[in-house]
Amino acid sequence: MKDTQLSDEATAPDEGKADRGEEGRLVGADRVLAVLKELARYSDGVGLEEMTRVIASPKPTVHRALSTLRRAGLADQDDQGRYVLGDEFLRMAFTHHEARPEHVRVRPVLETLAARFGETAHYAVLDGREVVYRAKVDPPTGAVRLTSTIGGRNPAHATGVGKLLLAYQLDTLEAVEKWIGDVPPERRTPQTLCTAEALHAEFQTIRGRGYATDDQENEIGINCIALPVYTTSRIVPSGSVSVSALTYRTSPQTLIDAVDDIRRALGHLGVAGR
Incomplete structure (x- = not known):
């Protein structure tokens, strides 16, 4: 026209x-x-x-x-x-998205995890103060699913994938304070960590155990576990895979108890580090 x-x-x-x-x-x-x-x-x-x-x-x-x-x-x-x-x-957009090597390599892991837990699996990368979801696989069954979208964003400090990736970039309290700067992190829920001290302590815990959790910190009723993905380096994660669950259906402890299974799924495809 x-x-x-x-x-x-x-x-x-x-x-x-x-x-x-x-x-x-x-x-x-x-x-x-x-x-x-x-x-x-x-x-x-x-x-x-x-x-x-x-x-x-x-x-x-x-x-x-x-x-x-x-x-x-x-x-x-x-x-x-x-x-x-x-x-x-x-x-x-679709050509660029499909050509991303990490998307191609990680998607089978997401499919495995979505089927294993009956919940949504994501792959996300860090972009400044936010995470960007590069891949998503919904569970094959289940009437209630998450509304997240490929290309969607969330505050890094309030998500499992974001906290995990920040933990490997911000290894001192001073680094966390500099990252926060003059813009206080948004408190998305009562559980969201918003101070430099709280985030620094969380990042230390994440580095020590090798995974991050989000217990309704970004959205009430949603929890997740996130692990690092290493597609370009064995030292610095290129992104993070997460299993995001409805709390009433899958508890945070259920995800934590299965962390070794998630590591094995990542390791079998050569995208997991330690």
Whole structure:
């Protein structure tokens, strides 16, 4: 469908100067990326008016960003004029995801663990103060499943996978304090560890036993156990595998009692260290 709502050249009164010069180009690029990220939230598409309101930018500015994305194949319009992610974006995302060697190597472990416990298994990596889920396998049976998604994020300090990966990066109290900086960690539940002292003590425990737990620290009713994965180094984990369970169905102690089974599952595929 041809986009006839606004011409690509349409410009808000103050946009001409903003788009000139290095700083202007940077702002423009940031705006295009903001539109792209917001577009991903609307699987059924979104209209220009709504996108303009959410992005809080002039309509011509948002329209130009959408036009740029359409020319690149990263956005498209349906027959009702609503904008959706383009096929090229999806092709790039899935191609990149499937090509990740750790995803290919770790997925069989996740399938084994999901079947073994009847719970959800994840593979996650650390990205700053957050973890990003790179792979997920739901149990083959069970009516209630977790809503986590591949590409989804959670605060590292509140999750088993995040605490495990942080433990191998932050080995002193000073390092933990520097990581926290001026932004106190979010208290997701009453059980979330939020102080440098508490996190440092937790990290020491994690390094000593080789696994991390999350006992309803990120979400009430959810617990997990997480172990390191070594795909690129035998010293520093490249990521972490976890079994995340509904507490009423699988207790934290049940997962801890099975930690050797999880280690063996990782070891058989050559992705576990110690």
